[in-house]
């Protein structure tokens with residue numbers, strides 16, 4: 062489990078006009094292209110100090126270094142947790158925020174916290190959605206340029222990335238240029254791709270190894286739009302998916318299972334097989350009970366046991382059609398065992414939890430467990446596999 066802190070605090074002095082810097086970490090050594098790096102020096106290695114880095118993180122304030130012209134931090138609790146090639150943003154007088162963890166295969170670029178839908182089971186809250194503090198495009202581009210070019214996977218997410226419009230295209234162009242070997246997953250509600258002009262431009266900008274994941278919550282607009290709480294969102298998402306497929310862009314459909322749609326899973330499966338057979342894969346996902354999902358829990362939560370049979374029928378329909386099918390966020394013992402082979406350990410490493418009884422289970426290593434937000438939902442039962 063990756064428990065490294067993502068926010069660090071200390072004495073922080075950033076002198077440039079923007080009052081922030083974004084750079085790559087290098088610890089107790091020197092590199093040639095210093096202008097991209099933030100040098101971390103503990104007291105024993107302070108002799109390695111060289112001028113020219115974007116910034117510095119010192120153990121304590123060094124006495125023999127002129128601090129008047131450099132960006133630096135000192136007395137930062139947990140600074141030892143930073144690793145070479147992590148990417149951080151340091152904001153004057155505030156925080157060091159880890160934007161990219163070099164030891165993780167689960168890194169994301171969060172491009173906005175706002176969204177043009179308002180799904181009843183969104184794991185973010187209205188408060189998060191309504192904060193106007195979005196990262197600006199200049200920062201996002203800088204972040205991309207700092208990510209090591211051997212990184213395997215990056216998820217581009219929000220909020221709704223489509224809200225960035227032309228800036229999303231710029232961002233993707235930068236990804237294509239600086240990270241040609243990386244595979245990208247874009248998490249979006251897909252509505253922006255119903256705009257032909259935008260999708261035409263996207264075709265030029267998008268990195269080769271990109272998959273776009275779009276949720277479909279129903280086989281009809283009434284139910285889907287009731288869940289997203291935006292009229293027309295189903296039509297836009299379906300048209301968007303079709304346009305992306307026309308452009309040979311890989312699409313993944315995500316079906317989130319909730320109280321409103323679990324009885325219709327087979328219908329949703331049939332809709333996908335009939336209307337969108339060229340999608341690369343379908344991932345069916347259990348809820349994360351934070352944000353709106355928690356607030357609307359009476360309306361959205363459905364016990365895994367109730368879902369089991371409907372889920373099996375839906376999966377078999379999609380599998381039989383030849384579309385790759387995966388299950389995310391479902392504990393194994395709550396699934397029909399014929400679906401074990403398509404169930405994945407999908408919960409982000411630091412959010413996974415297990416029940417006490419799980420210790421007796423011989424499938425624990427292969428089981429994705431629970432979100433910290435779902436483990437205490439009252440009607441969850443586990444049946445250790447012996």
Ligand code: SF4
Pocket residue numbers: 392393394395415416418419422423424425428429430443444445446
């Ligand atoms: S008992 Fe726990 S570890 Fe075993 S399958 Fe169920 S949830 Fe997973």
